[in-house]
Amino acid sequence: MLPSLLIANRGEIACRVIRTARALDVRTVAVYSDADADALHVRLADTAVRLGPPPARDSYLRGDLILAAARETGAVAIHPGYGFLSENADFAEAVIEAGLIWVGPDPASIRAMGLKDAAKQRMIAAGVPVTPGYLGEDQSPERLAAEAERVGYPVLIKAVAGGGGKGMRRVDDPADFAAALVACRREAAAAFGDERVLIERYILAPRHVEVQVFGDRHGNVVHLFERDCSLQRRHQKVIEEAPAPGMDAVTRAAVCDAAVRAARAVDYVGAGTIEFIADASEGLRADRVWFMEMNTRLQVEHPVTEAITGVDLVEWQLRVASGEPLPLRQDQLAISGHAIEARLYAEDPARGFLPSTGTLIAFGPGAGVRVDTGVEQGATISPHYDPMIAKLIAHADTRDAARARLGAALAGTQVWPVRTNAGFLVRALDHPDFAAGAVDTGLIERAGEALMPRERPSEAALTAAAGELASAALVPGFRLNASPRREAAFLLDGQPIEVALASTAVPSDRRERALITEAGQTYALTPFRAAAAGGGAAGDGAILAPMPGRVIAVEVSAGERVRAGQRLVTLEAMKMEHSLSAPFDGVIAALDVAVGAQVADGAALVRVEREDS
Template sequence: MLASLLIANRGEIACRIIRTARRLGIRTVAVYSDADAQALHVAMADDAVRIGPAPVRDSYLLGDRIIAAARDTGAQAIHPGYGFLSENAQFAQAVIDAGLIWVGPDPASITAMGLKDAAKALMADAGVPVTPGYLGDNQDPDHLADQAAAIGYPVLIKAVAGGGGKGMRLVERPADFADALLSCQREAASSFGNAHVLIEKYIERPRHIEVQVFGDRHGNIVHLFERDCSLQRRHQKVIEEAPAPGMDGATRDALCAAAVRAARAVDYVGAGTIEFIADASEGLRADRIWFMEMNTRLQVEHPVTEAITGQDLVEWQLRVASGEPLPRAQADLSITGWAMEARLYAEDPAKGFLPSIGRLDAFDLGDSVRVDTGVGQGATISPFYDPMIAKLIAHGDSRDAARTALAAALDRSVVWPLRTNAGFLVQALRHADFAAGDIDTGLIAREGEALMPATLPSEPTLAQAAARVGGAGALAGFRLNAAPQRQARVLVDGQPGDVAIDAPLAPAAGAIGPAPLARTLVTEQGRSWQVTPWRAAISGAAAAGDGAILAPMPGRIIAVSVASGDKVTKGQKLVTLEAMKMEHGLSAPFDGIVKDMPHDEGAQVQEGTLLARIVAEDAA
């Protein structure tokens, strides 16, 4: 077994790896940027090394600094986690060349599966079914448009070096192809350094199903069954589960056998995931499931596989990296129960899921389900990294047991003052179609409005809070044989709110919920609000005038589509802001003239910065 391990990552995955390493008696070394100096993974590790400023390009993506940190601290091996350098073959080779152990597949395997077009050709040769599409080298826009027309709309444009939903565009009609191609290529070049794309036939009722595979250096390769990751928003996984709903034994056997063939085709070692797309229009059938790509690393959603198999996949990784054979043979692996995982993000569904940045003054996810997190109360969520703050994983005897347990845990979660997607996740878990297992990747897009959580607490909850904190109140009427009803006015997150209460108004008697504060914090469907006594005068910053386009969060301007003096129409894109690893297009609120355009491409701006101002044509 390894003696010491450097984790080349941050957040919840770094903490999760440290926990297993500690159980196995392995000394751990963390690396951190300036933004993560006080992070949980730094505190948990036996040693920690600063590797640079906050931006990932100046810290977590600098392989030479990470290797130097391993050498300086006497670490024997490097575990890359997921994201960052985890699927970078050059970094893997550099680790090996430095005389260190790489906890991952061979660089040749990463290279073979790293480009989607080459991987699909390899899989086809190995007898693994692949999705119809264009994988050629000709990247001329007109040629790609012709290929899309030949495949038949709708199509997907996908970056060959992409992953995690980035570098992917759905195009439903020929008129939209050119703009979608340009946007996809720009994002691919920015995120992966490679603008090359492929085109796939878009499956109308798709399910995203993946198989966990594992190989060792003794010629053994096994699968640990499938996961369903079909519940997605903008191609990003939201809720994952194992096993897949509606999967019969014969289809499972065929799917998992294909995944093992795929892994053998590249002599795979370590943890990997073979991702498939299924046409679910007639249920899950082996002849309607096709290979999409392989992720040559541990997946974010690996805990659901751990839950149903009883195996620790990080332990498997460390044992394989130490030269040991796989801990279990295929015949020793089986499925027990059902597991679901939800990704909790610091983002506000009411504001288009924009990231929510700042300090976590209250943070309590309870202990009823497994919680993997890299933050604690008092931590700061910065704009430099992915806004996922935790994963909640529930395991039960049945799908419904796991689903209801996960929804209940999210319902009780307390996060404040940052906003999270907890309420959205609760609504999704309790949606009738999801509850019935009738899912596909388009469910959230179709049911978006129905999944939006309440923006205010319910009246009973608010009434309870008002009775606790006290506030301006007046007799609103009376009922026979009952206490008089009062109309209370309180502030809910600083905004006035009126509610009828039966209890007498009184000073606050303590907080509602598990995170006591000086003011009452109420939580409902995973969202928290601060309720304070009403004040007669409420002051606030003046709202920006009509036509002022302000930055919704800190970020970098990556595209300026208009210039001062240009005539624009309502909905026309003005500026594209890159923040939290996502592009956000900002558009004209009405027809008019561009009056101000103060920033150029490449400018870094703070939240609330004026990006553009539009005025009516007669006022220009």
């Protein structure tokens, strides 16, 4: 086994590798940027080395700095994780030339699968079925247009060196081909420095099915069955599962055998994924599944494969890198149950899935599932890296049971004030098509608003939370011929609301905030502290910041008369604007902030006094 290992990555994959290495008595070295100086992976490792400033190009993408860190700490091997330099053949070569062990495939294998056109030609030679299309050297617009006509519309134009949906265009009409080609080439050149493209038949009901493969240096290659990664948004995976729904034994054998042939064709060593596209318009059939590309690294979704096979893929990586043969033969691998993984992102579905940043004042993933994460409560989500903050993985005997378990965990996931897609994921799992296993890559787009989480919690949840905060915001009210009714003024995520209190509500000790987590969404309810409080006595009228943020507008001045509901201050927090309004008619008695000020959670911003006070 390796004596020491440097993990050239960050986040949950770095934490995962460190924990597995520790269990094998392997000393670990973490690397970090200034943005990650206090990150979890840094604290978990035996040693940590600073790389540079936060931008990845100045830190995690600096192969020279990573090699220097390995020399400095005496690490004998480098694990690249995924992303960053994990599929960079030049870096892999530099690691090997430096006398270190590269925990991954040979550079030649990475290069062989790195260009889509060359990879497909190699697959054709190996007898692996590929999507009908054009992979030729003639890149003239005329030839490409003619090949599109031959393949038959709709077609997909794809960057030869592409990935992640970049340099990709669907074309339904020949009249649109020329413009789409220009745009695709421009995007490919900007993203990959290579404007070459290939043409593929566009699959109208596509499913993304991939097979986990593993090879060693003793000539052994096995598959660990398939995963389905069809639930995607803008070509990015959202929910993954294993095995693929609707996969029969004949189709599984054909697809998995093709994946092993693909791996053998490039003398593959280590963990890799062969990705296929399937036309699911008539269900999964062996003759309608085609090779798409190979990922020459560990995948984000590898935990679902681990769950159904009982294999630790990272441990396998370290053992194979040490020169050991694969721990199991193909006939010793079997599928047990079903697993589903959801990617929890720091993003706001209500604002077009914009990334959300800030400090995790509250972070509590739901119970009953495996959670892979690189953060803890109190950590900061920065704008410099991928916004995924955790993966939640459920495993059960059946798909329905796994789906229910994951949905319950996501529904109970509390994250605040950073916004997440947890509520969106809950609704995606509950969508009738997903529940039935009728998934294709267009499901999220078709479902549209049906997957958007609620803007506010249920009245029952509001009432319960308001009862906890009642003493800070009580407003007694009366109705003729009815029992007395009490209402309270609050801020719900910075917006003023009134909530009817349960008759059994007991005044609390003036708590500042209640967090409401419902169906995966977390809301902050804070007292307005502005309304009358028992016996007609005046409240203090203090307007407090509902969360940390920056003041972007002050619309009143000291001494100004204001009306109830009039906007006073606007706060920008978590990339959202929160308008804070007057709780009653009165006068601005104190104005404690100016435009541009950074304020802490709970900071006093404005105080309104009633004119008769």
